[in-house]
Amino acid sequence: MELSNTTQYAIRMLSYIANSHGKLQNAKELSTILTIPYKFLTKILTQLVKSEFIISIRGREGGYKLAKPASEIMVLDILNQFGDIVKENQCILGIGTCDSENKCSLHDQWVIPKEMMIKMFAQTSLENLEGDEFKI
Amino acid sequence: MELSNTTQYAIRMLSYIANSHGKLQNAKELSTILTIPYKFLTKILTQLVKSEFIISIRGREGGYKLAKPASEIMVLDILNQFGDIVKENQCILGIGTCDSENKCSLHDQWVIPKEMMIKMFAQTSLENLEGDEFKI
DNA sequence: TCTTAATACTACCTTTTAGTAGTATTTAAT
């Protein structure tokens, strides 16, 4: 019941990149600042480039910056990209997919917190995560 | 952001055992009814015996039944037993532990759905999961 | 042009989770 390391890292990286408002950030610095293993971090950054959350500038003086406004990148998009799914119709007990006609025993208790969580992830953008008062 | 297979299986097994109201259930039947691999299921059942959710009767005509009333086994207890933790003070972004003085950027958005989820798991007992209308 | 600092690619290793196999032990029924 928690986000995967990869997803956590991705959110923190994107969050930090968003907070630098267009100034290029390079992998080496990101690695030391966020204390994420360098090689693992670059792997994730490349995925983030391919999935068009960020753009990369190669070569000396290169780095990464957001590919679109922070307000347009939702946390839910990040979760989805890394398969850390919070799908509407996914059974919390793993009994296939579900609808309210064919529900598992936890359905009635789970449906409200689930909706709440999904809604929160869907409505929260990187812009909402900005601020200097947070742990990074 | 989902329960591990083991936890899902454990909840379904316990739920089914609870629903048989004291009648012994054996592993072979549980395996076919719940479509959980036999050997994996018995491994989990043994853990459930050791952690005192159920008691086992060995030998021919043996099987499993709840060790205490269904109303006293909370879903949260099961999650905790299998390390599928929903800890109060665990950072959703994996930045150590947290308190409201030292928060991560998702804190303010996460705190409400998190509380809701924990509360739900803590208040839901196996008794609440009973009923014939559910997928098993 | 050469060096250097950056990203990209390919392949591998490690750890954790999921699942399997085989044997030993227990106990009711015959």
Add this chain to the structure above:
DNA sequence: ATTAAATACTACTAAAAGGTAGTATTAAGA
């Protein structure tokens, strides 16, 4: 007593997630 049907134990294998290593490519700057 013997058999059969059940749980318990030990050890292994497979797949997924997390992480590492080395090399290739790109481009600014001296």
